[in-house]
Amino acid sequence: MRDVVVVGAGPVGLYTALLLRQAGLDAVVLERRTERSSHSRAIGIHPPALRALEAGGIADELRSRGVRIRDGIARSGGRHVGTVSFAALPGAEQYVLAVPQAVTEEILERRLEEDFPGTLRRGVAVVAAHDSGDRVRTVTRVRGEDAVLETRLVIAADGARSSLRGDAGIRAPARKYPDCYVMGDFEDTTGDGDDAVLYLEDGGIVESFPLPAGIRRWVVRVGCPVERPTAEALTQLIRKRTGVDVDPGTNSMLSAFEVQSRLAERFVAGRTVLVGDAAHEVSPIGGQGMNLGWLDAVRLVPIITASLRDGQDVGARLAAYEKERRAQATLARRKAHINMALGRPLPTPLMRLRNGILGALIRNDTVHAGVARAFTMQ
Numbered sequence: 273m274r275d276v277v278v279v280g281a282g283p284v285g286l287y288t289a290l291l292l293r294q295a296g297l298d299a300v301v302l303e304r305r306t307e308r309s310s311h312s313r314a315i316g317i318h319p320p321a322l323r324a325l326e327a328g329g330i331a332d333e334l335r336s337r338g339v340r341i342r343d344g345i346a347r348s349g350g351r352h353v354g355t356v357s358f359a360a361l362p363g364a365e366q367y368v369l370a371v372p373q374a375v376t377e378e379i380l381e382r383r384l385e386e387d388f389p390g391t392l393r394r395g396v397a398v399v400a401a402h403d404s405g406d407r408v409r410t411v412t413r414v415r416g417e418d419a420v421l422e423t424r425l426v427i428a429a430d431g432a433r434s435s436l437r438g439d440a441g442i443r444a445p446a447r448k449y450p451d452c453y454v455m456g457d458f459e460d461t462t463g464d465g466d467d468a469v470l471y472l473e474d475g476g477i478v479e480s481f482p483l484p485a486g487i488r489r490w491v492v493r494v495g496c497p498v499e500r501p502t503a504e505a506l507t508q509l510i511r512k513r514t515g516v517d518v519d520p521g522t523n524s525m526l527s528a529f530e531v532q533s534r535l536a537e538r539f540v541a542g543r544t545v546l547v548g549d550a551a552h553e554v555s556p557i558g559g560q561g562m563n564l565g566w567l568d569a570v571r572l573v574p575i576i577t578a579s580l581r582d583g584q585d586v587g588a589r590l591a592a593y594e595k596e597r598r599a600q601a602t603l604a605r606r607k608a609h610i611n612m613a614l615g616r617p618l619p620t621p622l623m624r625l626r627n628g629i630l631g632a633l634i635r636n637d638t639v640h641a642g643v644a645r646a647f648t649m650q
Contacts, residue, residue, distance in 0.1 A: 477615030
């Protein structure tokens with residue numbers, strides 16, 4: 273019987289498993305996909321999460337392969353609205369690190385395989401989990417064949433639509449937002465270097481973030497869901513709103529998404545624990561989701577270790593963990609709500625008035641410091 277089965281090999285599941293193995297526990301990660309996805313949705317690693325990743329020994333490689341965003345610039349109608357600098361942040365990480373999710377997962381998977389071979393098992397779907405009190409019977413399926421794997425604990429890192437969350441009887445009602453986005457990566461010809469740029473336009477926000485290898489990510493708010501996004505349509509929209517020419521022929525990633533959030537009513541039920549999006553789905557706008565999941569893992573693994581390896585009664589610690597993480601997820605959801613509200617269309621006179629107020633607030637040192645902390649999850 274295993275100590276822990278982690279279900280889901282995204283960034284949060286992989287890091288949770290790495291910490292569990294480093295703590296001396298017999299853990300395995302089960303992932304239904306046979307290959308790692310090359311699609312990079314999450315890119316921003318915030319200072320608290322980067323410090324948390326130090327525990328797994330991967331922070332330095334992430335730094336070496338990422339872009340350090342030290343300033344966020346707001347523009348509107350071709351004019352400068354304000355600049356938020358992260359230079360005054362506490363600690364050594366005075367930046368947001370931009371790393372494609374595919375690179376982050378590659379680093380995590382390689383470290384896990386090098387240090388603990390065989391921990392990750394791809395092509396294994398978990399179709400059900402039955403908590404019998406002293407263990408969990410996970411029903412797995414490989415190439416159509418079912419088997420049972422017994423474990424002392426299951427960690428659900430299987431995403432916002434977690435099936436394990438349902439098996440554990442945990443409710444997580446969805447909240448939908450009137451916000452839709454199209455996102456794409458293109459060759460960077462803007463001259464904005466390592467700065468993030470937010471274009472606050474009356475048709476809706478356009479966000480622009482640097483990535484390694486001379487790539488820039490563009491995220492554009494649109495009025496309704498886009499089923500089949502194209503690079504040509506996205507670059508036309510960028511040009512119309514911002515005046516910036518982006519070459520559609522250099523597109524390397526394209527996606528469209530609607531926004532919703534979920535907050536599980538419980539993060540712990542019997543011998544099932546939720547982490548990452550399975551516990552708390554927040555809007556991708558603001559880049560908090562993956563970071564929240566890593567912070568879940570860093571708080572959770574010592575509690576699991578104390579229970580499974582050392583035989584301690586950790587009921588009170590688990591309750592405190594759940595309370596703290598739910599509070600942090602609630603705060604992240606509020607920040608995402610504000611970020612999305614700032615990006616919605618406004619009539620031109622109201623947009624100019626709001627941008628003038630924002631610019632004045634950003635120039636205030638106290639407000640500036642608070643905005644910098646908010647944007648970096650501090």
